[in-house]
Amino acid sequence: MSLLKVMDLKVSYGGIEALKGISFAVEKGQIVTLIGANGAGKSTTLRTISGLVPVKSGTITYDGNVISGQQPQQIVAQGLCMVPEGRRVFPNLTVYENLRIGAYLRKDDITADVDHVYNLFPRLKERHWQLAGTLSGGEQQMLAVGRALMMRPKLLMMDEPSLGLAPLVIKSIFEIIQTLHEEGITILLVEQNANAALRIADYAFVLETGMLDVQGTGHDLLNDPAIKAAYLGESKK
């Protein structure tokens, strides 16, 4: 059974239709990626699933429940977490507080989860008491991921995690995504860095101006000449 199912989803911002009826599914245990150009509706898709943007029509089903129309806090409570675009760590909170606030809805002991995040990202442990605003971009991205892990997500959505980071940092971010995947977390990844995303993805969807265009396994799309031309920066020959 699919963990997440989006059916004919339409979203509009003040009269402009950002999503024109897209349908896709994310199977449990997979890494699924949404790729596409700027303004294609990738971020809108994630923001709508997480409840930040209202649905115009269509349904979103997560783990057997319809979640479209629910408040963000209800959706997060079910283990559907998002790492927002641009990291968005709380700059005025310490690293540790950022992790604690990630577990805001949990009432149980979070020590083990904090340790888990610090194991994944030893750099964060060193900066435990530092204000998150003073971290480097890469460290903030680690913190944003760690913060999302604090809710023990079943499905983790990541919006452009590689944006604005140095190539070496990007590499380690993608390694982390794979590590999380091996831990059993299903991942829905939005990326402009199509090359790297397709390499680790089990399945991929290509969004173009609010509609789903092509879909297939990561491997297939990597070798699709049309995709290569449009998104991977290689010319058709």
Added chain:
Amino acid sequence: MWNTVFPYLLSGISVGGQYALIAIGYTMVYGILRLINFAHGDVFMVAGIVMVYMAASGLPLWLCIVLDLVATAIIGFAIERIAYKPLRTAPRMSIMISAIGVSYTLQNLVLYITGGLNQIYPKIPWISDSITIGSATTKVVTVVTPILTILLVFALVMLINHTKVGMAMRAVSKDFETSQLMGININSVISTTFVIGSFLAGVGSTLYFTNYTTVIQTSGAMPGLKAFVAAVFGGIGSVPGAVVGAFIIGIAENLIKGLDIILFKMGLISKPMGLAIFSDAFTFALLIIILAVKPTGLFGEKSIDKV
């Protein structure tokens, strides 16, 4: 010399404490909504009026104080829900205009109820009693105010820095959307902020009106404005800043009130010059200077955002 200055200093500290309790409401609401809540001074005034009517009903005075504080907190909560929450996504100017509307609504409501007559604030035993400290004869409230203010501010700072709801407040003040993604209900965090701010204004009103003894529909305007200047002076958004600013303004204002006598005793002037009249002007001159020289105030938010 000291004996001349001391009474003014003492009442300055006391008035400063009262301003501080109001200023916290301005600064907290600004911190979270980036809104200057123009109705806050009127909430302070309404707290005084509610107390007058409650005491007139014959309830025991201690119960009146408790109920007054609860009522003030509820009024703050209701104002946010009715006048600000529906405008959450509107431009900031709209919500500010709504705040001005609330301010006049409260004043006119009180004008209607009281007929525009001065209401005598009930005499609260003990804190209304006279007390002599050194060269100053004053009410007990003068001494109680700064102590109570500092205790409340300490409790508030602990709440903001060391509790879960305080952490949520700090998070929401930076980023509504991401806070929602953490599962924070931003509406309840914003309501909490208004409840705390109004509650403290209620405490401030009990102390202030015990000192000044009458309440009228415009009673909130001047202390509200002064507290607002204090919040800007201290760095709007910062709780400790608002408190420090309020004490400085309260003390400076009262020293100016006594400036004639102080200068006369020092032998610097030979006849009164009516300098006391500048005590209000000083506060607003300070506002102009601070906005021109250091708009972020004494403890203004440090910008540590890294893009």
